[in-house]
Amino acid sequence: MTTQNELLKELVALRIKRVLARKGRQYERNFYNDVGRGVTGEDYTAILDKLVADGVVKRTTSERGASILSLVEEQG
Numbered sequence: 001m002t003t004q005n006e007l008l009k010e011l012v013a014l015r016i017k018r019v020l021a022r023k024g025r026q027y028e029r030n031f032y033n034d035v036g037r038g039v040t041g042e043d044y045t046a047i048l049d050k051l052v053a054d055g056v057v058k059r060t061t062s063e064r065g066a067s068i069l070s071l072v073e074e075q076g
Helices: 004-023 031-035 041-053
Strands: 057-061 067-071
Touching (some): 004 031, 004 067, 031 041
Antiparallel strands (some): 057 067
């Protein structure tokens, strides 16, 4: 059985993908405020790190050192 916390984590992962698909690139610094409702900062970081490790989200660094998130385009 899925717990409420697990469902919230899945919802946050979906929010991350939806916002990146709609807006394109996003600065990571304030992104938690947009999509992290319902989970702790630690859980949010784990969700985002998993999406990066799975190759769904790409994390790059701007010329000024800011972390930028974007969806990885599917090859097809």
